[in-house]
Amino acid sequence: MVNNWLNIIQDSFLPPTCILCNSPGYNRWDICYDCYSQLPWAQHQCPRCAIPLPETSPINLPCGECLHQSPAFDHTIAVFKHQHAIRYLITQLKFNAQYKHARLLGLLLAEALSEYPELPQAIIPMPLHPNRFRDRGFNQSIEIAKIVAKRLQIPLLLNHYIRQRDSPHQTHLTRAERRKNVRNSFMQVKPVPLQHIAIVDDVMTTGSTLHELAQVLKKSGIQKVDAWVCARAIWKRNG
Numbered sequence: 474m475v476n477n478w479l480n481i482i483q484d485s486f487l488p489p490t491c492i493l494c495n496s497p498g499y500n501r502w503d504i505c506y507d508c509y510s511q512l513p514w515a516q517h518q519c520p521r522c523a524i525p526l527p528e529t530s531p532i533n534l535p536c537g538e539c540l541h542q543s544p545a546f547d548h549t550i551a552v553f554k555h556q557h558a559i560r561y562l563i564t565q566l567k568f569n570a571q572y573k574h575a576r577l578l579g580l581l582l583a584e585a586l587s588e589y590p591e592l593p594q595a596i597i598p599m600p601l602h603p604n605r606f607r608d609r610g611f612n613q614s615i616e617i618a619k620i621v622a623k624r625l626q627i628p629l630l631l632n633h634y635i636r637q638r639d640s641p642h643q644t645h646l647t648r649a650e651r652r653k654n655v656r657n658s659f660m661q662v663k664p665v666p667l668q669h670i671a672i673v674d675d676v677m678t679t680g681s682t683l684h685e686l687a688q689v690l691k692k693s694g695i696q697k698v699d700a701w702v703c704a705r706a707i708w709k710r711n712g
């Protein structure tokens with residue numbers, strides 16, 4: 474909480490300064506132009522799951538994995554690769570409560586989405602299990618989603634879906650094990666009479682958690698679900 478107030482005070486009174494190198498901020502953001510241009514921008518991704526594809530692959534064609542077994546979400550926007558400065562910003566936000574990183578990540582995500590042709594009717598941040606929320610004191614996806622929602626003027630839905638099962642950490646699991654691991658993780662608690670929703674999350678690894686939530690959204694009557702994530706991590710097939 475103290476950290477949050479310090480961040481708010483800094484945001485209000487100090488000129489924007491690059492979080493990464495302390496130079497003056499670009500575009501009133503907490504990043505300078507040099508660091509901004511060197512961010513690990515994602516390129517050539519599967520439109521469905523945002524996995525990086527070879528530069529020669531046709532645009533708009535889903536990857537083999539999505540053709541074989543489509544995820545429940547329809548489209549993914551992943552602005553960055555989960556590397557270098559972006560990895561640092563996300564890790565420091567999550568484990569060191571650096572709220573101003575959420576502000577910067579949210580602004581970068583909103584900027585990438587500003588030209589998006591079909592904005593959703595509402596945004597749902599990836600819910601965190603109450604145990605994890607208690608340990609961390611905040612949900613990083615809510616912090617990022619708040620900025621995106623405000624910037625794009627899209628309503629933010631909190632508490633309509635909850636995480637009812639605290640799945641074990643899944644760093645070392647295969648894709649199939651991850652899907653199993655997150656099964657029945659989410660539950661709808663309030664009706665959402667909408668057709669198009671975007672789920673916001675910090676990082677997507679295999680997309681299993683996003684798939685599971687998207688499935689619950691679809692079962693509750695939502696027809697189109699987008700996944701908006703700051704970064705796409707490369708999941709290593711290790712077993």
Ligand SMILES: [Zn+2]
Pocket residue numbers: 491492493494495496504505506507508509
């Ligand atoms: Zn910088």
Ligand SMILES: [Zn+2]
Pocket residue numbers: 519520521522523524535536537538539540
């Ligand atoms: Zn794909």
